[in-house]
Amino acid sequence: MKYLYKIASVLFLLFLVSCSEEKIGESEFGTVTGKVVSADTFEPMENVKILSSPTSSTVFTDETGKFTVSNVKVGEYSFQAQKDGYVAKFEAVTITANNTSEIVFELSKSTANNKPPTVPVLVSPIDNSTAQAVSLDLTWTATDPNNDVLTFKVTLRNDSNSDVKTFENIKEKKITLTDLLFGTKYYWQVEVNDGINTPVLSTISAFTTLQFPTTRYLFVKKISDNNVIFAADDAGKQYQLTSSDKNSWRPRRNNQAQKIAFIATNGSQNDIYTMNFDGTGIKKVTSSVPIAGFNSDYIGYSWNASGSEFIYPSFDKLYRINSDGSGLTKIFQTPNGKFISECDWSADGTKIALKVNDANGYNAEVYVIDTSGTITASILSGQPGAVGGLNFSVTGLKLIYTRDITGFENSTYRQLDTRIFEYSFVTSSSYQIVTEKISGTNDLDVRYAPNESELIFTNTSNDGISVKNILKTSIGVANSRVVLFSGTSMPDWE
Numbered sequence: 001m002k003y004l005y006k007i008a009s010v011l012f013l014l015f016l017v018s019c020s021e022e023k024i025g026e027s028e029f030g031t032v033t034g035k036v037v038s039a040d041t042f043e044p045m046e047n048v049k050i051l052s053s054p055t056s057s058t059v060f061t062d063e064t065g066k067f068t069v070s071n072v073k074v075g076e077y078s079f080q081a082q083k084d085g086y087v088a089k090f091e092a093v094t095i096t097a098n099n100t101s102e103i104v105f106e107l108s109k110s111t112a113n114n115k116p117p118t119v120p121v122l123v124s125p126i127d128n129s130t131a132q133a134v135s136l137d138l139t140w141t142a143t144d145p146n147n148d149v150l151t152f153k154v155t156l157r158n159d160s161n162s163d164v165k166t167f168e169n170i171k172e173k174k175i176t177l178t179d180l181l182f183g184t185k186y187y188w189q190v191e192v193n194d195g196i197n198t199p200v201l202s203t204i205s206a207f208t209t210l211q212f213p214t215t216r217y218l219f220v221k222k223i224s225d226n227n228v229i230f231a232a233d234d235a236g237k238q239y240q241l242t243s244s245d246k247n248s249w250r251p252r253r254n255n256q257a258q259k260i261a262f263i264a265t266n267g268s269q270n271d272i273y274t275m276n277f278d279g280t281g282i283k284k285v286t287s288s289v290p291i292a293g294f295n296s297d298y299i300g301y302s303w304n305a306s307g308s309e310f311i312y313p314s315f316d317k318l319y320r321i322n323s324d325g326s327g328l329t330k331i332f333q334t335p336n337g338k339f340i341s342e343c344d345w346s347a348d349g350t351k352i353a354l355k356v357n358d359a360n361g362y363n364a365e366v367y368v369i370d371t372s373g374t375i376t377a378s379i380l381s382g383q384p385g386a387v388g389g390l391n392f393s394v395t396g397l398k399l400i401y402t403r404d405i406t407g408f409e410n411s412t413y414r415q416l417d418t419r420i421f422e423y424s425f426v427t428s429s430s431y432q433i434v435t436e437k438i439s440g441t442n443d444l445d446v447r448y449a450p451n452e453s454e455l456i457f458t459n460t461s462n463d464g465i466s467v468k469n470i471l472k473t474s475i476g477v478a479n480s481r482v483v484l485f486s487g488t489s490m491p492d493w494e
Helices: 001-021
Strands: 029-038 048-052 066-073 075-082 089-095 098-105 121-122 131-132 136-141 151-158 165-172 174-177 185-193 205-209 218-222 227-230 238-240 246-252 259-266 269-275 309-314 317-322 331-334 339-344 352-357 364-371 375-380 389-390 398-404 418-424 428-430 441-448 455-463 468-474 482-484 488-492
Touching: 029 048, 029 075, 029 089, 048 066, 075 352, 089 098, 136 185, 136 218, 136 238, 165 174, 185 317, 218 246, 218 482, 227 259, 246 488, 309 339, 317 339, 339 389, 364 398, 375 398, 441 488, 468 488
Parallel strands: 029 098, 131 205, 389 441, 418 441
Antiparallel strands: 029 066, 048 075, 075 089, 121 136, 136 174, 151 165, 151 185, 185 205, 218 227, 218 488, 227 238, 227 246, 246 259, 259 269, 309 317, 317 331, 339 352, 352 364, 364 375, 389 398, 398 418, 418 428, 441 455, 455 468, 468 482
């Protein structure tokens, strides 16, 4: 019995010692830090109330959206972020001793009392305004009672085709439109969205663009390795007609047909197309038989005077085709297998001038056939070097062309001293037209001006890589040589 009493005493003393080591009245603490941002823009939010359950200190975020809650007892908490106009957000946090826990709140705007934006008011262009530029700004006004961030969508239609364009996520009350169609009525509408309420639509407004200006010049510019067709008025203002993304060249205008013809790439082949004077309404003419020859840069075709038909070459054959693509007919084939590179149809429709050459562009001949394919006149043969640029005068009594008088020939078809010549059907003779050409350059792609007292042509250095310019000169008039358009080639003047 005495032994059991001693054991019990020892156990009681151990219990007292263990209890004496506990620090009565003291607890362990941690810290909570965090940031509050907008759920829409992720921008920091100031003066957001931060509180917790169980209750700890209540704090507010600073101008950077940050907050700190110190001396939080260890344990499980739910922290809450509150701000008028926003949905309260809760985040669970575990507080551990002497550690810092981090929270990020993303607050969304409350839709309970949020009002929609006002109806957008379309400012410019004024409704039903006319003669508007083809590049212009659309502007409007709109406000939001709750100062919500607004985004806009613009819908644009026109009366020329079925295209509907939409421009979304616009942050400003303005959008710049470019490359509108000339002479076209446009309809536009603005939709405003505050990200909370149903989007609000404006009324529909309309404007009409100015008519395409009178342009008599056509030419080609190089843009990103593509030939691109431009028109220009008498003041020299230029208008792009074909896309920079497609290779298009050798434009020819026909005033009776009110169309411009041109050559463009179509997959692996080249075809003839037509378009309106402003570049719209592009239609393909050739199909089963493409336009083809020894070099696509030096190939040509011709309208008839009325614009109802074309003639064009395909290697050693010459074809006639209606301008709508129907009625394809072979009208001539070279007797010696040479390629036809260029052709021109006289205004009266009785004569067709042809330039033929071998597969390298040389051994050229220029002769005239009638519409039945019979050769009626020989203009040039037996001359070495490059030849090109056929164009009849309006009477059909003269034919203009170019020839490299050096007779130089090489694999790149380089020309060294190409000059302008004229053939008279009255005297059956050719003669050089003095154009005061600068030494070391070539005059190419020559055509008569509409009054036929002037010539228009391309001039470039004979190095084959320098810039090309379009010039004009008066026939037989000294010091009349002037540059019309720099960095251009393949002119047409009607």
